[in-house]
Amino acid sequence: MVLVLPLLTLFACIKPTPPATAEAGRTITVVSVADGAGVAATVDTPERFDSAVLAALSARGLSPELVQGQDTLAALSSARESSLRVRRLQGEFVDAMLLVETRPGFYAEMNGQYRWVVGVTLTLSSGASRPNQQVVFDVPVFLRYHHQREAEAVDAASGVVARRVAELVDDWLRSGG
Amino acid sequence: MILLVAAALAADVAGYVRIMTRPDLEGGDGRLGYWNLYGRLLNEGPYAALELRQSILERKPGSLAPWTDVHVRIEGGTVQGADAQNGSLAFLRLSQLYAQAGNIGLSGVTWRMGTLESNFGDLGLYDMRLAQVLSDTVGGQARLETPALELTAGLGDAGFPLKGAEYNTVVSGGVTARVNILDHLELGVGGQGYYEPMVVGNRYAPHSTPGVEYEDYVRGEVVETFLRDNPGEMINFPDPVATDARSWKAVGYLGFGGFGPLKWNALYVHYTLLHPRGHVTETWEGESVDIYAHDLTDERTQFSIGDELQLSVVEDRWDVALAGLYGDYRDGDNDIAPSDDDRTFASVVLRMQVYLSPTVHLLAESSLANETSHNGNQWRNHKDSIFSSRDGASDTQGLEYGDAAERVTWQGKAGIVLNPLGPGIYTRPSLRVLYGVQYSTQNNAFGNSFVESIDEYNDFGNVERHWHNVVALEAEAWF
Numbered sequence: 001m002v003l004v005l006p007l008l009t010l011f012a013c014i015k016p017t018p019p020a021t022a023e024a025g026r027t028i029t030v031v032s033v034a035d036g037a038g039v040a041a042t043v044d045t046p047e048r049f050d051s052a053v054l055a056a057l058s059a060r061g062l063s064p065e066l067v068q069g070q071d072t073l074a075a076l077s078s079a080r081e082s083s084l085r086v087r088r089l090q091g092e093f094v095d096a097m098l099l100v101e102t103r104p105g106f107y108a109e110m111n112g113q114y115r116w117v118v119g120v121t122l123t124l125s126s127g128a129s130r131p132n133q134q135v136v137f138d139v140p141v142f143l144r145y146h147h148q149r150e151a152e153a154v155d156a157a158s159g160v161v162a163r164r165v166a167e168l169v170d171d172w173l174r175s176g177g
Numbered sequence: 178m179i180l181l182v183a184a185a186l187a188a189d190v191a192g193y194v195r196i197m198t199r200p201d202l203e204g205g206d207g208r209l210g211y212w213n214l215y216g217r218l219l220n221e222g223p224y225a226a227l228e229l230r231q232s233i234l235e236r237k238p239g240s241l242a243p244w245t246d247v248h249v250r251i252e253g254g255t256v257q258g259a260d261a262q263n264g265s266l267a268f269l270r271l272s273q274l275y276a277q278a279g280n281i282g283l284s285g286v287t288w289r290m291g292t293l294e295s296n297f298g299d300l301g302l303y304d305m306r307l308a309q310v311l312s313d314t315v316g317g318q319a320r321l322e323t324p325a326l327e328l329t330a331g332l333g334d335a336g337f338p339l340k341g342a343e344y345n346t347v348v349s350g351g352v353t354a355r356v357n358i359l360d361h362l363e364l365g366v367g368g369q370g371y372y373e374p375m376v377v378g379n380r381y382a383p384h385s386t387p388g389v390e391y392e393d394y395v396r397g398e399v400v401e402t403f404l405r406d407n408p409g410e411m412i413n414f415p416d417p418v419a420t421d422a423r424s425w426k427a428v429g430y431l432g433f434g435g436f437g438p439l440k441w442n443a444l445y446v447h448y449t450l451l452h453p454r455g456h457v458t459e460t461w462e463g464e465s466v467d468i469y470a471h472d473l474t475d476e477r478t479q480f481s482i483g484d485e486l487q488l489s490v491v492e493d494r495w496d497v498a499l500a501g502l503y504g505d506y507r508d509g510d511n512d513i514a515p516s517d518d519d520r521t522f523a524s525v526v527l528r529m530q531v532y533l534s535p536t537v538h539l540l541a542e543s544s545l546a547n548e549t550s551h552n553g554n555q556w557r558n559h560k561d562s563i564f565s566s567r568d569g570a571s572d573t574q575g576l577e578y579g580d581a582a583e584r585v586t587w588q589g590k591a592g593i594v595l596n597p598l599g600p601g602i603y604t605r606p607s608l609r610v611l612y613g614v615q616y617s618t619q620n621n622a623f624g625n626s627f628v629e630s631i632d633e634y635n636d637f638g639n640v641e642r643h644w645h646n647v648v649a650l651e652a653e654a655w656f
Binding site for chain 2: 035036080103105107108109110111112113115117140142144145146147149159160
């Protein structure tokens with residue numbers, strides 16, 4: 001307890017940096033999908049993952065609108081390249097749009113944990129006339145059990161992905177959105 | 178090393194590390210107790226594992242095209258400044274090397290050549306994998322994976338892992354099957370068999386020296402006894418008789434969860450007939466004599482069962498992991514000497530983690546364990562306990578050790594954990610400040626350098642200590 005109390009006091013004093021904020025009521029369309037290795041269909045990302053991404057956007061004053069449904073998934077299943085997907089979606093959503101693409105893949109078992117790698121591409125589009133902003137990265141995640149598969153891997157990556165979404169949107173807002 | 182760095186730059190790198198300092202003011206080596214039966218926390222040393230994956234043909238989302246990759250793993254239990262080996266590369270090993278390919282010939286089947294492994298999971302609080310096969314085999318393996326079924330079959334050679342420098346081929350084959358029912362129930366069974374053929378003329382192949390009593394073997398007095406019974410007839414010492422050797426292992430798994438606060442419960446079981454040993458060497462008047470021990474070590478069995486459940490008592494606020502382990506090891510050849518091959522052990526470990534914030538957690542763990550020797554005394558309970566004994570009475574010819582056939586150990590651990598990636602008992606990285614305390618019926622039941630002699634000329638004296646305390650600063654990460 002001698003060590004714990006001063007540490008807790010120290011943590012309580014740390015103030016996080018405030019995020020960039022958008023003009024009030026500005027909406028952003030969010031499309032978030034998962035493509036599993038060897039799986040033909042593109043599927044929606046898990047609910048907790050979506051919630052983390054939407055919360056990162058809401059914290060910046062944006063009004064995110066999550067688009068889901070078979071039509072969107074079918075359109076994205078037939079085109080796996082991010083640029084093609086964005087072009088198809090831009091036809092439907094004229095204002096700001098965030099496309100979150102995840103690619104969970106099993107890596108190996110390590111020291112009793114199942115290591116997965118979730119490849120992520122974030123594409124932020126402000127319309128066809130402006131260049132897209134894009135970041136591509138991998139998130140290694142460790143799952144405890146064999147029955148935890150693609151959905152759980154994407155779910156486990158949600159914290160890191162939400163943070164990267166926040167960074168991307170902060171840059172976008174600071175550069176004039 | 179240059180090759181390793183070059184490979185790491187080109188490949189997809191994963192790893193596991195743990196490092197700690199546990200200054201021990203009571204003369205221990207920095208570990209709270211002897212082994213993981215009391216929970217892995219504070220009882221394990223440093224460890225580092227680096228795995229490289231080179232994808233030669235990458236798996237593509239939505240594609241059933243062939244893919245292939247190569248995995249290499251280097252690992253070992255030493256880090257500069259954290260243990261006696263001081264990070265020496267001599268204590269790291271190339272533990273895994275395999276190439277695998279998928280969607281070739283059969284869709285959904287992964288072919289693997291090199292080091293093999295198939296297991297049903299891990300008892301995380303103990304860091305033990307009870308239901309594991311093929312981990313000692315180099316060969317070929319096929320794995321069929323569907324959402325509901327996983328089938329693995331492998332075949333190869335386990336000679337080097339089992340026999341080391343005294344290599345002889347040990348044909349090894351194993352199978353596992355796992356069924357998943359709606360993500361709430363999993364069942365798994367598997368087994369592995371070993372066959373070491375008789376090879377006449379090969380001194381490392383299985384043999385038995387006829388007419389050897391177990392007591393003489395365990396005392397290292399086989400030659401002495403023979404010459405006492407047959408004075409001057411060393412030339413007639415029995416020649417070893419070639420034989421073959423067989424052993425096997427059966428494993429099982431039951432997992433269920435996803436109901437209410439129960440995240441998952443995993444029950445693992447294994448039953449093994451250990452592979453017979455090779456030979457021991459006795460020296461008599463400058464001459465080395467090999468005693469072949471197949472018939473003296475072919476009745477050793479190990480039964481283990483372990484269970485671990487994870488509960489989310491309050492979502493993202495309070496998690497609990499509870500585990501139990503029971504083992505019954507029997508040696509049908511040995512009825513006279515205490516040994517790790519002839520004992521019963523049981524333990525329970527409870528860990529709780531409370532999340533003060535997503536990244537700042539409180540951890541508390543407690544364990545209680547009992548170990549019982551089947552062949553008499555195995556532990557010293559006091560600083561002046563006898564060493565060799567017979568039925569608890571001092572006897573320099575006795576095969577028992579100390580004054581207790583039972584060891585009871587309790588441990589308690591608590592501290593603060595920083596988890597940058599958020600809540601979860603198994604979320605890493607973890608940076609931990611922990612305090613641990615142990616009570617054991619055994620005297621000084623932790624790694625130490627105490628002088629145990631009760632000789633009157635012992636200059637250092639003896640210490641009676643059943644409580645042991647450590648404070649730990651440690652980090653653990655998967656990446």
